[in-house]
Amino acid sequence: MKIKEYRSQFIQELTPIYDAGEAESFFYLILEEKKQLKRIDLALHPDLNFSEEEIVVWNLILEQLKKEIPIQYLLGKTGFYGLDFEVNENVLIPRPETEELVDWIIKSNSKSKKYKNLKILDIGTGSGCIAISLAKNIPNSQVYAVDVSEKALATAKKNAELNNVKVTFSNQNILDTEDLKQHFDIIVSNPPYVRNLEKEEIKKNVLDNEPHLALFVEDNDALIFYRKIAELAQKNLSQNGQLFFEINQYLSKEMVELLEKMNFKNIELRKDIYGNDRMISCHCEERSNHI
Known part of the structure; x- marks a missing residue:
């Protein structure tokens, strides 16, 4: 069967669930992964064919896509900040908004001469996308990352090896942590922040497949991770150290108030590419007893 013919069938079968543009993007992502062909290759060679064995494989993937299983899980990988990451059902699929957070951290320190060897902590690392991207892009940094899920950490460790960076990972429940035992110049976190009342806004492919442990918090204490x-x-930020969060767009006012009450300074709220309040930064109050 000609690949171009199968492409039309593939898109047609998915359009009741996804829009045509998204269905087409799925086709070319799979084509590149499974057959090492790009869109241009198919345009230049319209008579290329799938074997019967390949059609069997593609039909299996098509059925899984119809069940709204994320394509990143089906391919076992995704891109983030120019790097490749393995992903599976134990970790959240990295989002473009989180890339913006990483970019903010990198750019806010790229011109700074204050720190020669930044010590960075990523809390709730998941796939390791934040920690690994920072380790890759901030020279001479020491990057640490923690997560409550051992399975997530196993994936993050693979991703650190894949991207040839050193990150010190540890299994830790941050809500049970009283002290981080050392000081950091940057602490960053994209913790669970979706309230149960917001579940109806979550797409089915996310709700049914991505780990709820990394997504949801109770409605009556939605800022529990941020507060902790x-x-x-x-206690553990260096003098004038930076704290960065990805946040719930509906709770930006509450986040600013929380950090103000805790005497953080230089609080800055930023919107994501979709115009939603999505990330916040602040500095630790200067204290002479910090190194």
Whole structure:
């Protein structure tokens, strides 16, 4: 069967669930992964064929896509900040908004001469996308990352090896942590922040497949992770160290108020590419007893 013919069938079968553009993007992602062909290759060679064995494989993937299993899980990988990451059902699929957070951290330190060897902590690392991207792009940094899920950490360790960076990983429940035992120049976290009342806004492919442990918090204490991490930051950020969060767009006002009450300074709220309040930064209050 000609690949171009199968492409039309593939897109047609998926359009009741996805829009045509998304279905087409799926086709070319799979084509590159499974057959090492790009869109241009198919345009230049319209008579290329799939074997019967290949059609069997493609039909299996098509059925899984119809069940709204994320294509990143089906391919076992995704791109983030110009790097490749393995992903599976134990970790969240990295989002473009999180790339923006990483970019903010990198650019805010790229011209700074204050720190020669930044010590960075990523809390709730998941796939390791934040920690690994920072380790790759901030020279001479020492990067640490923690997660409550051992399975997520196993994936993150693979991703560190894949991208040839050194990150020190540890299994840790941050809500049970009283002290981080050392000081950091940067603490960053993209913790669970979706309230149960917001589940109806979550797409089915996310709700049914991505780990709820990394997504949801109880409605009555939606800032539980932010409060705890900010408390630890008060003890364990270096003098004038930076704290970065990805946040729930509906709770930006509450986040600013929380950090103000805890005497953080230079609080800056930023919107993501979609115009939603999505990330926040602040500095630790200067204290003479910090190194």
